[in-house]
Amino acid sequence: MVGIAETCCVVTAFESSEKHVGEQSDYSKVHKQFSCSGVILNESHGLVLCSGHLFSRFLIRKDVLSTDFQFLLRGSFSDTLTIYVQHDYTTHPSNAITCRGRTTNPEQNRLKLTHLKAEFIVLINCLEFQTAFLELFKVSDNWRFSLGEEHADLIKDSDFLSYFALLRVPGLVKSAGKDTVHWVSSCALEKGCEVFACGSPFGSVCPDLFMNTLSKGIVSNVVGKDNAVILTDSHCLPGTEGGGLFVKEGDAAFLVGLIVSPFCWKSREWVGLTLVCSFHLILQNLAQAVNHRQSLNKLSIEVPVDVNQALLHKGLCAIIQNFPMVCLVDSNQFWGSGVLLNSQLVLTCRHVLNGKSRVVVRYKTSKRLLSVMGDVLFATKVTAPFDVAIVWLQEPLPDIIVPKLASSFKPGKSVCIIGYGVFGHSCGHSVTSGILSKVVTCQSQAAMLQTTCAVQAGASGGALVQTDTGELLGLVCSNTRDFAADVTYPHLNFCIPMSVLAPLLQAFSVTHDPTIFQKLDDAGPEVARVWRLQIRPQRHQTSRL
Template sequence: MSTEEDPYSQVCTVSIKPLDGKAEGTCSGILLDTQQGLILTHASLLYPLVEECDPERLRRLVRDGSGDKRIFSGAVNIEVTLPNSDNGLENTFFTNDRTIHPVKLLSQAVQDVRPFVRCKGKLKTIFECKRLRDVLTKLMPSDSWQFVEDISAVENKTEQDNKSGNKAELCYNLLPFFILIKLQNLYPMENVLSVRDSVDNKAGDPVEICATPFGNMSPEVFLNAKSRGILSKVAGPRGVLLMTDARCVPGSEGGALFYCHKRKRLLTGIVIASLCWKNNEWVGLSLACAISEVIGSLKSHLTHDLDKIKRTEYVGGFGQGFIPRLIKHVRCVNVGHNWGSGVVIDSEKGVIMTCSHVLNDAKYSGVHVSDSESSSSEMCNIIYRTPLKSQFDIALIQQKNVTAHLSEDKQIRFGKAVEGEVVYVIGHAIFRG
C-alpha cells in the first residue's frame, strides 16, 4: 500500500502531566500539520486535571470558547507518542494488510528498532467548535446525557463528595472543545492525510476509528488500534456530529475517524466521546465531530497564525505576506468613465471574474483592465455575463494578450466558506487602478 493510502502514522497519543502533581491527562491525537508539528486532540485531556487548572480560567474557557496554557496553575509536561515509521526501503517487511517501514534508532549502547517515538510539546490553544456545542445542547441536553466512565459514581455521590458530579459536568461542558499542541522536536515530513468534507458524510458509510485505548498508558500494546463500523447517524448543520457503532474505550478521544473506501482512508472526524449514557442507560455508540468543522473553528481562533497552517488553509496557503500576493490577482476593470474590480481566476488564459453590472452596456469589447503594478491597460473580450436584472451578478472577461507577470502568478485555489473565518475584501473602491 502506498503512503498516500496509509495515514495511520499521523495518529498518536498525547499526555499532560503537571510537574508537581500526580494526576495525568492522556488521550489520542492527530498530527494535523507535519511541517510545523501541530497536533490536534480533544479536551478530554483536561478531565483528570481539573484540580490542576485555575478555576477562574476554566470558567472563562467554557464561557468564552477559547483559552491557552495559562489555564494550568503550574508548569506541565506535554508528551506526544507517534508511530516510528519511515519511507525508506531498508528493513521493509510485508503483511497481508500493508507495508511497514520500521526505523532503526541508535542508542549509545546498542542499535534498537522501536515501534514508537516520543516528542515534547507545548500547548498552543484550546478552542470550541460552536456549531458542535449548539447541536449537543439541542440533541443531547445535560439533564439526560452523561459522558463519564463510571455512571454509578455520579448516581451515588454524596454531599461530602461532589467530585464525580463536577467531573460529569466538566466532561459535558468540554465536549465541544479541542486542543492544539505544537511539537518541539519533530523533523518535518510529508503529510499523507486526506480530509473528507462533512457534507459528504451520510448514515451507513463504512468508517474506521484509529486510536489508542487508555491513551499513553500502554502504547507498546495498544498504539493505534483499529475498530470498524458504519456511520449510524449524522446530525446537525453540515453534519457536524457523527455517531458510529465502531467501538472504542476511554483514551481513544482525540483519535481519528476515517471514511473507508476500498483501501483508502479519508480523515472525516475526530473522536470526542467513547462512552455515553442517556437517562443512566449506556448507549453503545461512539461520538465524533466532523474534522472539517473543527478545522474551520480552529482557523477562526488562530487569526495571527492563519496563513501558517498550510495543510488546512482553504484559500491557498500563501504563507506570510499573502495579502500582497492576493493584490496581484486583483484588476481594475474600466468601461468608459466607469470602473469596478475583478479577480484573475485563470492566470494562464487571462480569465478575470467581475460583476455583470460593472460592464454596464459594453457588448463584446470596450473593456480594459489594469493592475497596481502597471499604468497601462489591456483590452478584454466579454466571454460570459448574466443579464443585468438577473438575481446573479457575474461576468467573465478575458485579456487578449496575457502579460508575462500575469502568467507567472500563482493560481488562486477555491474552497468552501467556513462560518467564523477571517476574510479579506480587496478592490478598487474609490480610485481607479
Template sequence: MSTEEDPYSQVCTVSIKPLDGKAEGTCSGILLDTQQGLILTHASLLYPLVEECDPERLRRLVRDGSGDKRIFSGAVNIEVTLPNSDNGLENTFFTNDRTIHPVKLLSQAVQDVRPFVRCKGKLKTIFECKRLRDVLTKLMPSDSWQFVEDISAVENRTEQDNKSGNKAELCYNLLPFFILIKLQNLYPMENVLSVRDSVDNKAGDPVEICATPFGNMSPEVFLNAKSRGILSKVAGPRGVLLMTDARCVPGSEGGALFYCHKRKRLLTGIVIASLCWKNNEWVGLSLACAISEVIGSLKSHLTHDLDKIKRTEYVSGFGQGFIPRLIKHVRCVNVGHNWGSGVVVDSEKGVIMTCSHVLNDAKYSGVHVSDSESSSSEMCNIIYRTPLKSQFDIAFIQQKNVTAHLSEDKQIRFGKAVEGEVVYVIGHAIFRGQGDTLPMVCRGIVSKIVQHNKVPVMLQTTCAVHAGVSGGGVFNTRGQLVAIVVCNSKDTVSGACYPHVNMCVPIETVASVIRHYLQTSDEDILRSLHVRNDAVKRIWSIGTEDCTMISRI
C-alpha cells in the first residue's frame, strides 16, 4: 500500500505526562485533521492522571459534558508519536535485484531510520458524545459493568480508595468523553482517511483495529498493530455504539476501527474500551464509538470547519450478505427472569431449536419468544426437551406467528462443520432480547470437533460466547447451521468463564432426526436425541463428575 493510500499513517499514540514525571497517561489516537494538526483520542488518557487533575474541574467535566486544558492542576507534557511513512525502506526490500539481502542491512554502519516521529501537542478540549452516554447508561449500567484492566482492584478496594474516589467509577463516567489535541510542529499533509457514516454499520461487517498495545511503552515494537474481526453488535441511536470481537488490549483506546472492503479501509469508529467486565466476568469484546457521531459532537467545540474530512457512500460488504438473513432466524427465548436463544429451523411450522437448560423454569414461567423485528413477545409451546444434564442439551418449541419467508427455503439449511473453517455464532448474548432486539454476532473458527466411534459429539469454536447465547446458532460462511451453542468453559478455582472456549452440539449428528420430525411431525423420533452413553457423558463432563468445568449460558 503506497503512502498516499495508507490510512494507517494517521493513526498514532498519545502520551500526557506531568512535569514532575510521577504518572503518565497513554493510549492511541487518530490524526483527524491533517491541515490543522488535530489529534482525536479517548479520555482514557486521564485514567492514570486522576491525582494530577483538579478535582472540581473533573467533576464539572463529567457533569457538564465538556472541559478544557485547565483540567490539570499543574503543567504537563503532551507527546504524539506518528508513523514515519517516508523511511525509504520500501524500495530496498521490494527490489528485483536478487543480490540484495535485507538481513545484511542490519549489520551495515549506516544511520538508523526510525519508524516513527514524535511531535509536541497541546490540549485543546475535552468533550462528550451525548448519544453514546445515553446508550451506555441504558445498556451497560455501572452497577453491573466495569471497564478496568484489573477487576480485582474493583472487588478489593480499600477504605482509603473509597475515600479518595472510585477510579473504576471515573473510568465508567469518562467512557463517552474524547480529547482533542493540537500538534505544535506538524507539517501539513494530505488527508487519506475516508469516514463511514454510522448508519451504514451493521452486525457482521468485517472490521480492523489499528492501534498501539500498551500505548507509548514501546512504539518500536507495538506502534499501529492490526487485528481483525467483525462488528458483533451495533446499538443506540444512529448506531453510535459498536462492539467488535477484534483483538484489543489496554493502550488501544483511541485507536482506529476501520471497515474493511477488499483493500480499502474506511474509518468507522474509535476504540473506547479494550476490556469489559459484566458482573465480574470478562467479556471478550471491545467497545468503539461511531466516528461520524464523535465528529458531530466535536463540531460544536470548534471554530473552524471539519467538512474537509472525506466521507464515503455506503460500500456493501463482501461475503457477508447471508448474516442479516440469518439474524432473522435467531430468536430470544425468555423464561421468567432468564433468557437464551433459539434458531427457527422451520419457518412454516414455527419450529424453533434451543437448549433444554434454557427452558429449565418453563413450567413456572412459560416460554416467550421475541425476534429482531419487534420487541413484543409471543407465548410458545414446548414440543420436546431432553432431560437436564443429557449429553445433547436440545429442545424444540413452537411459535405460531413466525415471520413468513425468512429465507428462500422454509427450512434452514444444515451443514457439516470442518475443523479450522470460519464460523459465526449468532445469539442474544449479554443483552436481553426485549428492549434490544438484535442478536450478537461473533466470528471465529471451528477449533475442535470431538468424535466418539467416528461420530461428532462436540464442536468447539473460538467465537466469543456469553450468557444468553445458549441455543444460538453456529453458522458457516455458506449460511448453513453447523451447531447449537450449549456452554463455555470456566476455571474451577476462580469460577471465571472463558468466552472463546465453548462447546456446541454438532448439527451433523442430529440433523437426520430433526429432518424426520419436520417431515412427519412425529414427536417420538425426537426422543432418540436423549443419548445414554458413558463415554459421551465423560466428554461433555470435561473430566468432572458434576460438570464443574462448563458454564451453562
C-alpha cells in the first residue's frame, strides 16, 4: 500500500493578490484557497491529474460549458489563478513494490512535505462518464453530491462532475524519480472486486495528519461504456475528490479511477457510496484533445501508456458468482429486493409488496432482463415484529443457485449485502461489504443481525451473505433513520437471521402449506421489543430490609 500513497497529492488553488506568490511563499495565509486531492501521472514530466470541479469558480465565462464540450485551455480561467501541489515524499520500510514499480528505502522513513508551484494545462470532460452519469442519476430523484463546505458556492452537482484538470508541476521533476503510474482499464472491473481509495480528507487542511489516507472496499456497481461510472463502498471524505481508486495485484497497485464525489444523497438519503470515474476513459478524452490542439501535442509522449488490459483483479469476484441470487420485486409504485430460494420461490419483506397480492419479479441474466409475475403466498401482519413475505413465481427462472442457509452467526465475520438499493433495475444489483457487527439474541436464539455494510432504500428484501462461505445469513430489512435529525445511517442496518426462517422454509418444502409461516406473526414480546428498538425493562432488586 506504500506505492498508492506515494502516487497521490493535494492540489490547492486560489486567486493571488498583486503581490506575486513565489515558489516558496507561505500561501497558507491566503484568505480564500480551495483544495482537492490529485494523482501524479508522470513524475519525470511533472504531470498531475485532479478534480476539475476545483477550478469551476475560476472560469471567466461559465456559459462556455455544454454537454458536448470536451476541453478548456488556460485562457478560459482567471489570469490570477494560482495553483500549488503538496506531495508527501515519506518513504516507508519493507521495500514494498510501488505503483511505479520501484522499491522504497527503509532508511528514509520520514515525512517530507513539499509545496510546489503548478501550471494549468487543460481541463478535460470525460464524455462517457457524463453520458452514463446523466442516464443513471435522474434529476427527478433529487441527487446531491458532496464537495465539502469550501465548495458550497461552486457550480452544483452534475454540472462539473465529469471534468478533470491536468497540471504540470516543474518542481516535481527535481524531487522524484522518473516513473509513470501503472494503471488498468476499468473494463477489467466486476462487482465485488477489492479496491483501495486514496485521497486527502479535507484537502489541504492538516496534510501532515490526513494526506493520502487509504480506504478499502469493493466495487459495488459499474455503469456505462467501459464501466465509465464506478461506485464503491470505500469510505471517503470531502477533500478526497481527485484522489485515486486502485486495484492490487500481488505487491503492485494499479490506478483504475479518479474519485468524483465521496458523498451521494438521493432524496435526502445518504447512500454510503463513493462515485468514481474511469481513469482510462479520462485518458482517451485527453488524447482526443491532444489531437485537436497543436499546443497540446507534447502530451502525446508524456501521458502514461503503461496499461495491463488483461489484468482482472479478482477480490471477491471469483466467489461472488456462487452467492445467493437476488431479484427486483416491483409492486407498481414501490420496489425492493428479493432472495431467490429456488427457481420459483422468492423471499422478501412485507413492506416491499405495498399491500399487493401480485407483483412483478425482474431478474437479470447474463443475456437479458426477465420479468415474471409472482403471487404472494404469505406476508406477515403489519403488527408482527418480523417483516417477511413469500412470493411464488408463475414461471420458473433459469439457472438459479439454491443458497446454503447459515445456522450460526459470528460477530466480526466479513459479510456483504446484495440487493437492488438506490438504482433499481437501471444497472442490476449492487454489492456492499462490511462485517457482522452484532447478533441480538432472545432466549439464546438469534433474533436480529446488524452489519456495517451500506444499505439504501430498495435493498430491503436483499441477501446478507457471509463472504468466505457464501452462506445466506439473513434477509435485509432496513437501515437506520433518525427522524428528529432527518438523517439516514446506511452503515447501521437490520436483518432477520435465516435461523428464524430456515425451519419454516424446510416445512414448506414438504407440505407446500403457506400457513406454516403464520408462526412469524407470534414471535413473542421479547422479539417484538427488539424489532421495535425498545429499551429492555430494567429489573430492580427488591430490598431485603
